Amino acid sequence: MERQKINYDFTKMKGIFQRPEELNNFALERMEKVAYLLRDKEKYHCPADCNDCCYGSILMSYTEFTLIMLYLQHNWTREETAALFRERVGLLQNDESLLCPFLQEEAGARHCRIYPARPLICRVFGTTASPCKKPVTPSPLNDELFYQAYNLFYYGSGRFIALDIDRKWSVYEAPFAFWCLADDSEESRSFLRSFIEEKGDSFRAVLYDQEAKMFFYYSKGHKEIIST
Numbered sequence: 033m034e035r036q037k038i039n040y041d042f043t044k045m046k047g048i049f050q051r052p053e054e055l056n057n058f059a060l061e062r063m064e065k066v067a068y069l070l071r072d073k074e075k076y077h078c079p080a081d082c083n084d085c086c087y088g089s090i091l092m093s094y095t096e097f098t099l100i101m102l103y104l105q106h107n108w109t110r111e112e113t114a115a116l117f118r119e120r121v122g123l124l125q126n127d128e129s130l131l132c133p134f135l136q137e138e139a140g141a142r143h144c145r146i147y148p149a150r151p152l153i154c155r156v157f158g159t160t161a162s163p164c165k166k167p168v169t170p171s172p173l174n175d176e177l178f179y180q181a182y183n184l185f186y187y188g189s190g191r192f193i194a195l196d197i198d199r200k201w202s203v204y205e206a207p208f209a210f211w212c213l214a215d216d217s218e219e220s221r222s223f224l225r226s227f228i229e230e231k232g233d234s235f236r237a238v239l240y241d242q243e244a245k246m247f248f249y250y251s252k253g254h255k256e257i258i259s260t
């Protein structure tokens with residue numbers, strides 16, 4: 033079955049590769065710390081034919097999104113990146129979630145095209161915190177360690193990291209395609225705002241209401257408050 037795509041031309045994006053140097057350095061420093069924290073935990077590489085944990089909403093922080101964009105800039109050709117935005121970013125898995133654009137589903141292909149830069153949520157699969165379905169040996173990862181890594185990606189100088197869509201809403205945790213829209217231009221942010229309001233009952237992202245000072249999911253036309 034042919035997959036549907038979000039009705040936005042992601043090849044129009046111009047600004048998302050021009051991120052401030054300080055932000056790039058911040059993301060690299062944080063990744064170095066997380067890699068150190070998890071240094072004994074990622075003992076195995078996933079079998080090439082397994083992608084069991086790659087479906088559903090794969091949410092990430094702005095820091096992790098920045099790291100992926102850096103990885104693409106340094107490791108992919110312009111043509112590969114152009115094809116990614118043309119063919120994969122915004123592809124829908126079903127009515128309820130976006131497909132991860134880096135997933136390779138062809139038989140025998142290594143499942144992840146950005147394995148060294150994959151988000152934390154993908155790294156913790158296969159640990160005792162979230163065991164794999166396949167018979168790989170999980171390495172232990174306790175909650176404390178997970179949240180230390182999580183906080184490094186999601187918080188800086190004691191404040192959470194988010195990106196404003198407009199004066200009212202910010203994005204805190206979202207799939208890759210949402211971060212692209214939030215990060216590119218006023219036009220793409222405005223598309224994202226209306227997309228969330230229209231489809232918010234289906235697509236997961238954690239947003240922040242700046243006036244009410246609360247995190248929420250947008251669900252069936254209503255805010256589902258997570259915390260203040």
Ligand code: SF4
Binds near residue numbers: 079
């Ligand atoms: S983490 Fe586990 S379930 Fe996910 S791709 Fe690797 S082996 Fe498969």
Ligand code: SF4
Binds near residue numbers: 132145146150
């Ligand atoms: S980033 Fe890689 S490991 Fe994570 S969901 Fe996508 S394909 Fe799977």
